[in-house]
Amino acid sequence: MVSQEPARTVSGEDEVVDLCRDLIRIDTSNYGGNEGPGERAAAEYVAEKLAEVGLEPEIFESAPGRASTVARIEGEDRSRPALLIHGHTDVVPANADDWTHHPFSGEIADGCVWGRGAVDMKDMDAMTLAVVRDRLRSGRKPPRDVVLAFLADEEAGGVYGAKHLVQKKPELFEGVTEAIGEVGGFSFTVNEDVRLYLIETAQKGMHWMKLTVDGTAGHGSMTNTDNAITELSEAVARLGRHKFPVRLTKSVRGFLDELGDALGVELDPEDMDATLARLGGIAKIIGATLRNTANPTMLGSGYKVNVIPGQATAHVDGRFLPGYEEEFLADLDRLLGPRVRREDVHADKALETTFDGALVEAMSSALKAEDPIARAVPYTLSGGTDAKSFDDLGIRCFGFAPLQLPPELDFAGMFHGVDERVPVDGLKFGVRVLDRFLDAC
Structure with missing residues (x-):
């Protein structure tokens, strides 16, 4: 048998x-x-x-x-x-x-x-x-x-x-x-002795918005000082190039403190470019959590090359840090100017919780058991x-x-x-x- x-x-x-x-x-x-x-x-x-x-x-x-x-x-x-x-x-x-x-x-x-x-x-x-x-x-x-x-x-x-x-x-x-x-929960290797695992404790809020400018329609060959495309393009360019001020929320500050400790240096909040240079592939994620952001993503106007349209539109992906929504919207209106109408396509809140408690301890201990050089740290997600x-x-x-x-x-x-x-x-x-x-x- x-x-x-x-x-x-x-x-x-x-x-x-x-x-x-x-x-x-x-x-x-x-x-x-x-x-x-x-x-x-x-x-x-x-x-x-x-x-x-x-x-x-x-x-x-x-x-x-x-x-x-x-x-x-x-x-x-x-x-x-x-x-x-x-x-x-x-x-x-x-x-x-x-x-x-x-x-x-x-x-x-x-x-x-x-x-x-x-x-x-x-x-x-x-x-x-x-x-x-x-x-x-x-x-x-x-x-x-x-x-x-x-x-x-x-x-x-x-x-x-x-x-x-x-x-x-x-x-x-x-x-x-x-x-x-x-x-x-993803890792960032600092050196052979420390690997940070970023636990999301906060995320930015969002204002996906449509921008609209009305102008005077006309023939493309004629002078037109009320061109909707020109007005909107200038506003979108101001917004797209604007660098919002650094605002260190609790989760971002917690991450930077942990990073500084892991690196053995004191990070300067006034020199975030030097900090980001140390972060390699996660610099894009962390960089976007230092400030509010607004990125133009779509433009639309016109239907024929020799016709100046009476309206131009753009869409913008706006994200704000926890506690900074009012500041963000005020900055938007200042940058866009009075000619631009702004309306939300989709809006949602920002979130933030503390980095403590039994659940955080469970995450940290589970990571440490599988990776002896693991250190769980809080961070803010730039998206939602x-x-x-x-x-x-x-x-x-x-x-x-x-x-x-x-x-x-x-x-x-x-x-x-x-x-x-x-x-x-x-x-x-x-x-x-x-x-x-x-x-x-």
Whole structure:
């Protein structure tokens, strides 16, 4: 008789890469305005993976194809407040001709998984699925209830995803007091003795806005001193070139203090350019958290080369630091001048919480257990996430999607960029850290 070895149980580390590749191959491009393939296929994939290990996930559609998946895992102590782990399944569009590997192929090359969503944020979706599936297969309950939310529409403000669920289905998040989500927990190697892991404790607010100038229409060959395009272009140029003043919020100050300690130097708040020069690939992220920003992104006017249009428009992505919204709007109006009408296309608040408490300790200890030179530090995200919606329910939100990154990787450039990719080893590291975190939280 031939003896048979027992089948080896698949671990979270074993399957996280395949889960990530599968999710990337599902095109969930979000063009805004409810345009795109939607998230239904991804929602069904996630629901299937959760149902396979005994959960009862629900799919919620806010509009045809705009789908989110939610499930709750019962914890050992159900009297404790619950934890929310949230991620979005939509991605920004990608032009395949610009990429080394097709953005929806999930190709593995050079030790990385390539594709749109590899870091924003199907990597965290995959890590969450891998950890949950592993724990439930082995009968390991978390210490408290955990709500899982895989959401639609984050890339366009969450109207069809997090905002919809918070407004229409708040009971899904009953008992939740804390949450973790995207864009935090990634590493920045200072030297061989210290690796900082940036935990998002704050994020800038937003004013996506449309600017409009009315002028006098006329023939393109004639003199026109009331040209709407000229007036708007001058205003947009003033705004685009303006350098808003440095404003050090609590989270930014905390990060700079930790960085200065790690470097063994005292950083000068008046010389932020020298500080940013030390940060390599994360300089773009940190640099944008030192001040308010306003970037022109779209221009529109006219319909024929020999016709001066009567109106010109522009769109601007404006972001403000916690506590500085009024200053930001006042600066905008001063820079734009009285001829420019400003209206919000999408606006949302800034967030900030403190870097303390049991959840922060759980993140820090989980990182330290997998990386002995890890040091968890607070930081501010220059963009926004679905945390803004969950804050409306009084949930304290952090960005914690742990990744150990090679120092040479331009991590900031991966977000919405060409050739987005995530290291395979980073995904496996994230699974181990999240598993430890769930035990400790």
